[in-house]
Amino acid sequence: MTGILDHTMIRVSDLEESLEWYETNLQYEEKDRYEGDGFTIVYMGPENMHEEGAYLELTHNEGGDELEVGDAWGHIAVRVPEDELQSSYDELMDNGVDDYRDPESCGNRYAFVKDPDGHEIEIVKRDFGEKWSIDHTMIRVEDADEALGYWVRKFDYVDVGRWEADSFANFFLEPEDASKEAMSLELTYNYDGREYTLGDAWGHLCIRVDDLQEDWENLMLREAPEYRDPESCDNMYAFTKDPDGHEIELIERDPDAESLFPF
Structure with a gap:
């Protein structure tokens, strides 16, 4: 599997x-929308997204x-140029x-x-990537060794950076061959x-895979929890x-498809 983080999904109470x-604030544009039975999904992102850039998925039921914002969910981080942190914050305040x-x-x-x-x-300050593009998604874990082992063994992720303080630690993970514009997991x-x-x-993190069925079978071989298999999701x-109950979606992404949704 390529293993690139395709999007992060959050639920919103008022879609409009x-x-x-x-x-208005992040200059995101609507990339695609799906109107389901009792719910709506919208993919958003900057106008000029890198091919390995991650979308933000807004879901409204x-x-x-x-909605309860639990403390296991941390945040998304978006990029601004190194010398524009203060001016970008001032712009949001304005x-x-x-x-x-x-x-x-x-x-x-x-x-x-906060949204x-x-x-x-x-x-965060970055010297790469489109302004406001998603840099990383942070989630909290209760057992660092177990969580790190999960991402290494199940998805072949590598530790690309860490900060260990007196009372906490942050670990950044991503596929070994991911571009710097791709979203990382913190x-x-x-x-x-x-x-x-x-x-x-x-909601969840989503990983972009090459072959849904093959990669799913590989995850089962690696003893990942079988939560919703491809067949139960109409093979879409x-x-x-993960060990903390965070949901992880697997999806194939056809760059030439008319829609971002596999429906």
């Missing part, structure tokens, strides 16, 4: 409000106006985004804002043994879970 927020964690409070290394549903968005582990709640506002996608 969220679409306007991401279009009818009647899903009350747009009416709430002041959450400004650059100064973060040592001028990064900053944070209308309380999803945290980190702003695992955050706190040493105090705390447990986390998933909530329903966080499949889902497994």
